[in-house]
Amino acid sequence: xxxxxxxPFAALDGIDDDVGHPKEAxxxxxxxxxGQPVSYLVFDGLYALQHRGQESAGIAVSDxxxxxxxxxxxLVTNVFNERRLAPLQGYLAxxxxxYSTTGSSTWRNAQPVYRPGTPDAGAFALxxxxxxxxxxxxxxxxxxxxxxxxxxxxxxAELLSQAMAAQGARSDGRDLETALLKVLPSLEGAFSxxxxxxxxxxxVRDPNGFRPLCLGKLETxxxxxxxxxxxxxxxxxxxxxxxxxxxxxxxxxxxxSLRPFPAERVNPKLCIFEFVYFxxxxxxxxxxxxxxxxxxxxxxxxxxxxVEADMVMGVPESGIPTAEGFARRSGIPYGQGxxxxxxxxxxxxxxxQEARALGVKRKLNPLRENIAxxxxxVVDDSIVRGTTQRAVVQMLRDAGATEVHLRIPLPPIKWPxxxxxxxxxxxxxxxxxxxxxxxxxxxxxxxxxxxxxxRLEAAIGAPGAGFxxxxxxxxxxxxxxxxxxxxxLEDVHTPRAADRTRS
Ligand code: SF4
Numbered sequence: 196x197x198x199x200x201x202x203p204f205a206a207l208d209g210i211d212d213d214v215g216h217p218k219e220a221x222x223x224x225x226x227x228x229x230g231q232p233v234s235y236l237v238f239d240g241l242y243a244l245q246h247r248g249q250e251s252a253g254i255a256v257s258d259x260x261x262x263x264x265x266x267x268x269x270l271v272t273n274v275f276n277e278r279r280l281a282p283l284q285g286y287l288a289x290x291x292x293x294y295s296t297t298g299s300s301t302w303r304n305a306q307p308v309y310r311p312g313t314p315d316a317g318a319f320a321l322x323x324x325x326x327x328x329x330x331x332x333x334x335x336x337x338x339x340x341x342x343x344x345x346x347x348x349x350x351x352a353e354l355l356s357q358a359m360a361a362q363g364a365r366s367d368g369r370d371l372e373t374a375l376l377k378v379l380p381s382l383e384g385a386f387s388x389x390x391x392x393x394x395x396x397x398x399v400r401d402p403n404g405f406r407p408l409c410l411g412k413l414e415t416x417x418x419x420x421x422x423x424x425x426x427x428x429x430x431x432x433x434x435x436x437x438x439x440x441x442x443x444x445x446x447x448x449x450x451x452s453l454r455p456f457p458a459e460r461v462n463p464k465l466c467i468f469e470f471v472y473f474x475x476x477x478x479x480x481x482x483x484x485x486x487x488x489x490x491x492x493x494x495x496x497x498x499x500x501x502v503e504a505d506m507v508m509g510v511p512e513s514g515i516p517t518a519e520g521f522a523r524r525s526g527i528p529y530g531q532g533x534x535x536x537x538x539x540x541x542x543x544x545x546x547x548q549e550a551r552a553l554g555v556k557r558k559l560n561p562l563r564e565n566i567a568x569x570x571x572x573v574v575d576d577s578i579v580r581g582t583t584q585r586a587v588v589q590m591l592r593d594a595g596a597t598e599v600h601l602r603i604p605l606p607p608i609k610w611p612x613x614x615x616x617x618x619x620x621x622x623x624x625x626x627x628x629x630x631x632x633x634x635x636x637x638x639x640x641x642x643x644x645x646x647x648x649x650r651l652e653a654a655i656g657a658p659g660a661g662f663x664x665x666x667x668x669x670x671x672x673x674x675x676x677x678x679x680x681x682x683x684l685e686d687v688h689t690p691r692a693a694d695r696t697r698s
Pocket of ligand 1: 303405468469489501611612614615616663664665666667
């Protein structure tokens with residue numbers, strides 16, 4: 196399910212911009228705005244969502260008669276320029292920026308996925324954030340041979356085409372809506388979709404609401420986006436988050452809300468990683484600004500795991516607000532200990548521990564005068580394989596730190612994710628079978644503490660809101676297909692164990 200890269204660097208690309216961190220699955224955006232240059236609005240929206248996926252970017256636009264699609268591999272700013280945006284004329288559009296968790300990283304899998312019209316099925320385009328957990332079953336039902344399904348979005352597009360063909364052309368233009376109402380209940384797993392036909396923009400959030408999706412209003416139209424900063428950047432005001440299990444239809448008549456899923460399936464489980472790491476700090480989730488939640492995580496970490504030290508620092512970028520909170524509550528001065536190279540993109544390195552450490556050096560460099568002779572509290576957002584933290588601890592010691600105390604707001608990750616986040620198999624997760632003390636020793640830190648899950652939820656401060664915490668607890672909110680769990684749960688190889696023998 197995750198990351199089957201087909202590039203010639205397949206064996207080499209274990210490191211990317213956010214070295215050692217889990218990868219997000221995608222950012223989606225949609226806009227219905229007559230009279231506005233919608234392709235440019237999508238460009239700005241995708242640019243604000245770039246942190247959610249950096250492998251490909253695409254835009255589909257309709258002028259009411261024809262859908263045009265342009266997509267390519269690379270960052271939003273690499274793919275699109277004036278020359279490519281100007282011809283994308285219309286009044287409704289969707290866009291997508293991708294990190295591949297299902298299917299390989301190739302042009303064919305770039306989104307939006309487009310299906311041209313046929314005599315009995317209308318044209319449409321689709322963009323997806325998430326990961327379906329019943330892909331093999333759905334593919335079999337759709338008559339797609341094993342190995343033919345390029346991606347979840349490809350599969351859903353096929354299911355929708357088949358549903359449209361079966362229902363026949365409708366005179367009211369609601370072909371795609373009707374097909375969605377038929378197909379959506381059969382989908383399981385995580386999915387935030389934006390879709391469009393020639394005259395509608397549609398947003399869908401799965402019944403658990405694993406991935407965010409919000410609604411914004413422009414003076415002359417409506418906007419859908421994975422995160423609220425993508426609304427801010429185009430001057431749309433935030434209306435609300437879509438409810439888990441909600442579908443919204445946007446067209447010339449305004450906006451309609453539909454509930455395509457049975458009520459018993461609706462059970463809010465927003466991925467808790469969104470608050471800790473994925474979402475931008477200026478995003479609003481569950482009515483809370485993410486930055487404030489991260490700062491409170493640091494405050495509670497300082498209460499839960501105090502330590503005598505001279506300086507608190509965060510690992511850039513997502514560790515910083517939590518470090519500020521730790522400093523504020525503990526009274527230990529906050530300082531900058533690492534500088535991040537802002538210009539590093541995707542890099543290619545051999546997947547050995549030494550090379551991974553070099554990857555960290557490419558991205559982070561210590562501020563020696565700030566560090567030398569000091570006892571440091573170092574806050575990072577999460578530990579997946581431990582690669583980054585191990586290299587950071589060594590880097591700080593080499594720069595003269597006398598003590599390094601690690602504080603982590605996300606509890607130990609022990610289980611794989613089936614909902615679109617690439618944290619690897621159990622074998623790759625440092626905390627899968629090591630105690631906190633063993634992890635501390637492996638990382639070379641003087642002390643290590645993780646925030647407890649109840650404190651993490653308290654820091655987010657959205658009482659009654661549901662979270663997915665499956666990768667921490669093993670308690671998956673949905674049934675996970677046997678084929679998936681077998682692959683992801685088995686100890687197929689143990690690179691971490693190999694790393695340990697070298698330490
Ligand atoms: S398993 Fe973990 S990473 Fe995946 S959706 Fe749940 S909380 Fe997020």
